[in-house]
Amino acid sequence: MQAGALGGMFHSGPDASSTSSPAGGGGGCSGGGSSMAAAAAGAGPAAPPRAPAPRAPPPLARAGGRGAGRALSRELARRHLGAEAAGGHRDEGGRLAVCPVPPAMLSRLLLRAAPAALRSLPPPGAVGVLHATRPLHTTQQSLAPLPPLPEKGGEVRHGLIPEEFFQFLYPKTGVTGPYMLGTGLLLYFLSKEIYVINHETVAAACILSVIIYGVKRFGSDVAAFADKLNEEKVAKALAVKNEAIKDLETAIELEKKEQWRVEGRSYLFDAKRNNIAMLLETNYRERLLMVYNEVKKRLDYQVAMQNLKRQKEQDHMIQWVEKNVIQSITPQQQKESIAKCILDLKALSKSAQAAV
Amino acid sequence: MNLSFFDQFTSPCLLGIPLILLSMLFPALLLPTPDNRWITNRFATLQLWFSHLITKQLMTPLNKAGHKWALILTSLMMFLLLINLLGLLPYTFTPTTQLSMNMALAFPLWLATLLTGLRNQPSASLGHLLPEGTPTPLIPALIMIETTSLLIRPLALGVRLTANLTAGHLLIQLISTATTALLPLIPAVSLLTASILLLLTLLEVAVAMIQAYVFVLLLSLYLQENI
Numbered sequence: 001m002q003a004g005a006l007g008g009m010f011h012s013g014p015d016a017s018s019t020s021s022p023a024g025g026g027g028g029c030s031g032g033g034s035s036m037a038a039a040a041a042g043a044g045p046a047a048p049p050r051a052p053a054p055r056a057p058p059p060l061a062r063a064g065g066r067g068a069g070r071a072l073s074r075e076l077a078r079r080h081l082g083a084e085a086a087g088g089h090r091d092e093g094g095r096l097a098v099c100p101v102p103p104a105m106l107s108r109l110l111l112r113a114a115p116a117a118l119r120s121l122p123p124p125g126a127v128g129v130l131h132a133t134r135p136l137h138t139t140q141q142s143l144a145p146l147p148p149l150p151e152k153g154g155e156v157r158h159g160l161i162p163e164e165f166f167q168f169l170y171p172k173t174g175v176t177g178p179y180m181l182g183t184g185l186l187l188y189f190l191s192k193e194i195y196v197i198n199h200e201t202v203a204a205a206c207i208l209s210v211i212i213y214g215v216k217r218f219g220s221d222v223a224a225f226a227d228k229l230n231e232e233k234v235a236k237a238l239a240v241k242n243e244a245i246k247d248l249e250t251a252i253e254l255e256k257k258e259q260w261r262v263e264g265r266s267y268l269f270d271a272k273r274n275n276i277a278m279l280l281e282t283n284y285r286e287r288l289l290m291v292y293n294e295v296k297k298r299l300d301y302q303v304a305m306q307n308l309k310r311q312k313e314q315d316h317m318i319q320w321v322e323k324n325v326i327q328s329i330t331p332q333q334q335k336e337s338i339a340k341c342i343l344d345l346k347a348l349s350k351s352a353q354a355a356v
Numbered sequence: 357m358n359l360s361f362f363d364q365f366t367s368p369c370l371l372g373i374p375l376i377l378l379s380m381l382f383p384a385l386l387l388p389t390p391d392n393r394w395i396t397n398r399f400a401t402l403q404l405w406f407s408h409l410i411t412k413q414l415m416t417p418l419n420k421a422g423h424k425w426a427l428i429l430t431s432l433m434m435f436l437l438l439i440n441l442l443g444l445l446p447y448t449f450t451p452t453t454q455l456s457m458n459m460a461l462a463f464p465l466w467l468a469t470l471l472t473g474l475r476n477q478p479s480a481s482l483g484h485l486l487p488e489g490t491p492t493p494l495i496p497a498l499i500m501i502e503t504t505s506l507l508i509r510p511l512a513l514g515v516r517l518t519a520n521l522t523a524g525h526l527l528i529q530l531i532s533t534a535t536t537a538l539l540p541l542i543p544a545v546s547l548l549t550a551s552i553l554l555l556l557t558l559l560e561v562a563v564a565m566i567q568a569y570v571f572v573l574l575l576s577l578y579l580q581e582n583i
Contacts, residue, residue, distance in 0.1 A: 146391075149395075199529055199533035200447055202535045202536050202553065203553070207444050207445060207557050210561065223398055226399075233395060234395060
């Protein structure tokens with residue numbers, strides 16, 4: 001985005017309008033508005049002829065005089081760090097007042113902007129000033145990855161003499177050339193006593209025979225052992241990798257199982273919902289019954305009360321009537337009624353006697 | 357050139373410049389430079405395996421403070437091993453046949469172990485002067501004996517290495533001289549001495565390796581007692 005902003009500012013035409021509007025907005029700041037607008041306006045019309053033509057040296061280095069450079073840096077500061085960082089502060093009116101950028105900040109901003117500018121720059125042939133940093137971005141890291149080791153070592157004949165020596169002598173002396181050379185040299189050294197045969201010769205023969213025997217007998221085993229050590233090292237690392245892959249695959253399967261379980265969750269919830277609905281229904285019915293019973297109890301109570309009241313009234317009425325009637329029976333009437341009863345009884349007894 | 361029996365044991369000198377330091381650097385020729393690789397070639401793998409083996413072997417009995425000696429003991433082992441083995445080649449000079457060099461290796465290292473022990477755990481390291489379970493009347497005599505054996509350790513270390521290697525080389529030279537001298541006279545006896553020489557060479561290879569190992573092992577034992 002940085003490169004795009006700078007590139008838009010310095011190189012491409014269509015972006016000049018977008019850069020010029022914030023520049024115009026920043027031009028409202030005091031102390032540099034006109035120069036900034038001039039710089040932006042200068043960049044605008046200058047950009048189209050610059051784009052097709054071969055690229056000029058870095059605009060940062062060739063920003064003109066100190067005034068234009070400061071304006072540029074202020075523009076950069078404002079763009080990247082915000083208006084406050086460009087040295088602006090809010091006065092009482094609430095507008096941003098821009099102070100000139102301190103020199104320390106200037107260099108820091110240039111350094112921040114420099115790589116982006118450099119990346120969009122032409123190849124180093126045409127330019128001068130800021131390209132001391134360029135090789136740092138283009139040198140190859142030579143440490144990694146290392147080139148692979150060759151499979152086999154150099155070809156050697158008789159364990160000592162490289163094959164290239166024989167190939168070197170082959171065109172002139174043929175196949176037996178090196179051997180003739182060796183024999184001749186040996187005989188030369190021996191006959192001229194440049195090499196003297198002494199006790200060390202015999203000792204040399206012994207130790208060399210021991211060494212050659214050891215190499216021939218144990219060489220392949222030792223090589224296989226070294227290869228096995230390397231194989232084990234690689235196998236350990238591969239085992240870690242395979243273990244990790246296996247664990248991840250198991251985790252994937254478990255996850256898939258969990259997902260399948262989630263699908264069946266809806267049935268579970270339906271069943272639970274049904275259960276709960278039934279419980280609620282049951283509870284509702286119970287409470288309904290309870291309400292009914294309670295109401296019935298109260299109504300029965302009322303009915304019983306009414307019945308009781310009526311009964312009591314009846315009894316009371318009967319008692320009262322009887323009492324009054326008994327009270328109303330005067331002694332005269334009593335005598336009369338008794339006499340009548342006696343007469344009736346006599347009559348009855350007579351009729352009874354007669355019936356019998 | 358006509359070699360006398362002294363020539364193998366004289367410190368090499370060229371135009372007045374002593375070459376012993378150069379000959380002490382030769383073992384480095386046999387050690388491959390460690391590459392920046394994870395899987396190295398066979399030679400480097402074997403060297404790595406071997407030095408791991410030595411280090412594990414030496415450091416297992418030692419406590420954590422003794423592990424500070426890992427570098428010097430392992431490198432000493434490789435150094436002595438390679439110097440001894442290279443000395444078996446013809447026309448070479450073996451620095452470990454010089455008593456000066458062996459004493460220069462043995463004495464400071466032994467003294468370092470002793471001073472470490474006396475500084476960090478003085479009573480324990482002095483306690484080593486009396487083995488456990490000695491009967492009481494023997495104690496004074498035994499302390500004297502143990503002190504003597506303690507003080508003779510550097511001498512023993514140095515002289516052991518020197519004597520073994522010097523004797524071996526000398527024997528090889530003598531028997532090979534006998535072989536060479538008898539070859540035109542009685543070839544059969546010469547063949548016999550040649551076979552003896554072959555066996556001796558095998559022995560010398562073994563001795564070269566064992567002596568290096570014994571030197572470093574004894575130093576690690578002295579260290580074990582004192583650290």
